[in-house]
Amino acid sequence: MTRTYLDWNATTPLRPEARAAMIAAMDVFGNPSSVHAEGRAAKAIVERARAQVAEAFGALGADIVFTSGSTEGAALALAGRNLNGALVEHDAVASWINPTLNVSADGAVEVTDPVSSTLQAANSETGILQELPEGLAVTDATQIFGKLPFAFSWCGAEMALVSAHKLGGPKGVGAVVLRQGVDLPSQIKGGGQEMGRRSGTENLIGIAGFGAAAEAATRDLADGMWDRVEKLRNILEKELAESVKCTIFVGKGAKRLPNTSCFAVPGWKSETQVMQMDLAGFAVSAGSACSSGKVKASPVLLAMGYDKETAGSAIRVSLGPTTSEDDVLRFADTWAAHYQKFRARAA
Known part of the structure; x- marks a missing residue:
């Protein structure tokens, strides 16, 4: 893989x-x-x-x-x-x-x-x-x-x-x-x-x-390396927003690092998403942390006023100089496909 x-x-x-x-x-x-x-x-x-x-x-x-x-x-x-x-x-x-x-x-x-x-x-x-x-x-x-x-x-x-x-x-x-x-x-x-x-x-x-x-x-x-990365981050978020319209993008209107996207679909647990993406070949991080077998909602998102369900459903995608447009498009497609499976199970 x-x-x-x-x-x-x-x-x-x-x-x-x-x-x-x-x-x-x-x-x-x-x-x-x-x-x-x-x-x-x-x-x-x-x-x-x-x-x-x-x-x-x-x-x-x-x-x-x-x-x-x-x-x-x-x-x-x-x-x-x-x-x-x-x-x-x-x-x-x-x-x-x-x-x-x-x-x-x-x-x-x-x-x-x-x-x-x-x-x-x-x-x-x-x-x-x-x-x-x-x-x-x-x-x-x-x-x-x-x-x-x-x-x-x-x-x-x-x-x-x-x-x-x-x-x-x-x-x-x-x-x-x-x-x-x-x-x-x-x-x-x-x-x-x-x-x-x-x-x-x-x-x-x-x-x-x-x-x-x-x-x-x-x-x-x-040399403008991170300007290119920011464009890829924006492409990623556009694709995710269009394919899963209920996606919440954390800090979307704030000044951010050019490579970072934190997003959530309430109810779809972050650790589940991370494992599903890992099995599909993508390394991403959870917006919530696992400690001693217990899942804890992200203190960062809770401090910003998000509820526990949303804070426990966020993941972070962070790009780098070797990330390609194909990488972000494949991730967006894979993530959206898994969302459809999540939605079908939750129905």
Whole structure:
């Protein structure tokens, strides 16, 4: 069976540029903290990647702190800070915040005190973008990085979280980005790596891949790659709307990531749809999460005011640079055919 990957917000295929950089780094065995020639060679790879990520993200290299990913970055940036946020945040952030901020029906979060708040730049489930207020404490930029023009220098936040595997880099590496002068107490004590902000011998191979992926992602963005993806997303939604007229598109009228479509048919459970699409050869995600065998309606959609039935019936399709028009048309046809079967059983 031909497999069609439509879950790019979950993770992305490794870019050739990242793969090449990682293979080259495998032959550099020195410890980046060592002062001899072997150590300096390894350190040079880390610093080159730091500069690549900084340039791609519109930040200063000295203020890029490499981590194991956005989840560790969230812990590093948020632990002990007692910040406010909304229930639309990713679990990695939501577990550290006070969920006190209101969310509108179109997914916009109302931030009354930016200094004591965190706010995602883009929602991974719905693709909805947020306006980041000046002075914001922390923003999760994991999903927006590489998909839309975004510069840390003008985003207004004190800190930002990013992860390599969302833009064609390897899993297990990411960064916290800091505004100049912002302090970041270390949560991992040890040898004082990453300017004393995150101890532990650097993941040299992963960092090399991250830097190369960030550089390549910036080039693709400038070349209009994601404009093409947005056109495909719009074709997909047009096909779905015409074939299944009761489809609810979440965030349809809001500014969204160019590749993301979250939609629901109330009563047709999301986990059922995901399994049916998987068996048909399509990888998509559920808008509701399964935990310990229990199905829980999406907190994101519930926070936006959707009822439990709708929140438990949403799925997410997220496209990428290698997605074709044939891919989205075949998915739309397959999904609509399964909807007809669902409707016949429910009659």
